[in-house]
Amino acid sequence: MHPPCIICLEDSNILTQGICSKCFMFFRRVVNEKRMRRCVSPCEEKRVGSPSFCRYCRLQKILDAGIIIEDHITWNEKILDSRYWKTLGKRLEGITNDSQFFVLLLLQRYQREIHQNYNTSLISDYEVGVVKINQKTYRCAKPSDVNLTLHIGFRNAIDFANQFPCFRNLGIERKRLIFAEFGIAYLLIDQAFKTARMTDDAFWFLQNGTFLHPSCFFGITNGVSPVQYDAPTQARYHCEFVNGLLNEIKTPFSNLEIDAMECVFLKTLLLFAASFIQRVNVEESKEIVSRCLMRLMEYTIKKSPIDGMVRYGEIVMLIGSIRCAIKSFYNQTTVSNVFHQSNFDLFVRGSFPT
Numbered sequence: 001m002h003p004p005c006i007i008c009l010e011d012s013n014i015l016t017q018g019i020c021s022k023c024f025m026f027f028r029r030v031v032n033e034k035r036m037r038r039c040v041s042p043c044e045e046k047r048v049g050s051p052s053f054c055r056y057c058r059l060q061k062i063l064d065a066g067i068i069i070e071d072h073i074t075w076n077e078k079i080l081d082s083r084y085w086k087t088l089g090k091r092l093e094g095i096t097n098d099s100q101f102f103v104l105l106l107l108q109r110y111q112r113e114i115h116q117n118y119n120t121s122l123i124s125d126y127e128v129g130v131v132k133i134n135q136k137t138y139r140c141a142k143p144s145d146v147n148l149t150l151h152i153g154f155r156n157a158i159d160f161a162n163q164f165p166c167f168r169n170l171g172i173e174r175k176r177l178i179f180a181e182f183g184i185a186y187l188l189i190d191q192a193f194k195t196a197r198m199t200d201d202a203f204w205f206l207q208n209g210t211f212l213h214p215s216c217f218f219g220i221t222n223g224v225s226p227v228q229y230d231a232p233t234q235a236r237y238h239c240e241f242v243n244g245l246l247n248e249i250k251t252p253f254s255n256l257e258i259d260a261m262e263c264v265f266l267k268t269l270l271l272f273a274a275s276f277i278q279r280v281n282v283e284e285s286k287e288i289v290s291r292c293l294m295r296l297m298e299y300t301i302k303k304s305p306i307d308g309m310v311r312y313g314e315i316v317m318l319i320g321s322i323r324c325a326i327k328s329f330y331n332q333t334t335v336s337n338v339f340h341q342s343n344f345d346l347f348v349r350g351s352f353p354t
């Protein structure tokens, strides 16, 4: 016998990630709803039957548990056979003549389209930390948003890295070491890409459309704090961290208008620049890195014939900034309630260095 579903605690027919098919179907159905009647805890609705709490509470439980939809529609080559992706592939043809990087571009596009599914569900204008940008409503990220975006980021990074045969063949422990670094790099690039397109103001956007802001810190609750710093100290660390992301990554991403193809090159370089992978697959990673740099150079020169070389240099320099940001990120998990590991689900915790 399976243990019962971690959400409704009733059904034992587990479909995925510890939850039953009914809860999973419910999640798929409602995750796109823009408005939902809020509920004050403890749940007011006294319902008989399954589950015994309201829709709002059920969705909150699922989000807090870090359940994601991708598990069931994970990337594979078959997706490329569908009409939508064939048409898109045609449209993007010629962006690079290297088929390996072209497939990675489509994969990234696929992942970013799925990120839309998580956008702005459950926002009411009256919540704290809600702002309007270009008529749309956005919410300040909560610990569960940080967890969700880490979860999505790590999964996306794994799918991306698995496109390289030399990576696929590594053992689990080695992969873990690589992902501790590359997983964060991967999600920072996706966030920077999104952030650079949203607004010039001091917002840093996560993949699900929630944001971090230097002066907006909601990490203090009445409960026990998992980190040893008081509220003002945490708020100060938060401010420094977000400003670092904005100055070191968002600014160059906006100034250079980094595009999707360049994101793919950056991700590839960061995967093979990960301190660990170089030691295991020397020949293969050398080949990929030099091919990637060459394709990037061809690409930037084609994109801006006059100063393509300068652009190339500036993009390569971004690797250093992103690696610094990875360090700040891990530092943040020890000084801030919002980023503390106790908020993370098992998958995310398992992806972290120990």
Ligand SMILES: [Zn+2]
Pocket (backbone or CB within 6 Å): 005, 006, 007, 008, 009, 010, 011, 019, 020, 021, 022, 023, 024
């Ligand atoms: Zn259930």
Ligand SMILES: [Zn+2]
Pocket (backbone or CB within 6 Å): 039, 040, 042, 043, 044, 045, 053, 054, 055, 056, 057, 058
């Ligand atoms: Zn409720």
